[in-house]
């Protein structure tokens with residue numbers, strides 16, 4: 001569905017040039033749900049804009065939905081859907097009318113456009129809101145209408161830029177359940193950006209992480225976490241001196257006051273052994289806990305920075 005090679009975009013400004021995307025290679029097969037993750041300014045939107053033909057690449061190529069983004073942008077656009085960060089629907093037309101108009105723009109007859117609008121209103125649970133104007137809908141309802149608008153022409157591939165950003169947790173869960181439902185109904189390939197690591201982790205079957213315009217990790221969340229982060233063991237000791245001793249008894253432990261943190265492949269198996277070693281060394285352990293890694297741990301291992309830090313440099 002997506003085959004990109006060396007995709008690059010440099011923005012030339014007056015005094016500097018910004019290498020927003022630096023030679024990305026990416027293959028996405030039909031039916032996949034891919035979450036595209038990265039800190040602010042990493043190059044997610046620029047990549048999406050190139051793949052959706054909204055922005056020409058400086059160099060590199062991409063075949064999207066079977067068409068070349070440079071040679072046949074209209075062919076790409078006819079085969080993909082794009083739900084951007086801003087609302088797609090205007091304020092003045094009723095939800096169903098927006099969908100019908102969109103269908104007419106894609107060449108459907110009035111009857112076909114009406115049928116398609118009703119099908120999408122049902123799929124996205126918008127039927128009771130069909131006669132409402134978008135301005136009167138809640139954030140989550142509006143996002144569902146945006147998704148419906150992106151699906152009018154039955155695209156095999158849908159790009160979603162931050163579909164759940166700005167919504168409260170309940171609306172986010174609701175938008176996600178509809179994204180999964182449309183995938184089940186149509187088998188649509190989904191490529192989406194998100195800031196929410198837990199959503200990428202639990203919903204996407206593949207996570208692609210971009211940083212400074214380059215893809216730095218690509219795989220299932222489980223594999224990335226196992227290969228690149230590992231489980232965490234955290235113990236606290238009675239005294240700071242004992243924490244220092246505890247850290248010296250193992251590789252790569254971090255000490256902070258009376259807390260010692262270390263990474264291991266399998267915490268459940270490693271913890272009893274570590275506790276025995278500590279006991280033998282006379283270290284009194286006050287608390288001990290284990291935790292599975294998160295995607296943020298993966299990013300931290302790869303870059304030394306946290307993905308959840310809003311002040312990350314671009």
Ligand SMILES: Nc1ncnc2c1ncn2[C@@H]1O[C@H](COP(=O)(O)OP(=O)(O)OP(=O)(O)O)[C@@H](O)[C@H]1O
Nearest residue numbers: 011018020038039040041042043044045046047314
């Ligand atoms: N039109 C532009 N002109 C100049 N620089 C740009 C332009 N668009 C993006 N950039 C720069 O390119 C880099 C990548 O930006 P991009 O919007 O793709 O990041 P992003 O990962 O989508 O970030 P966010 O999560 O904040 O939306 C940033 O350094 C940004 O400032």
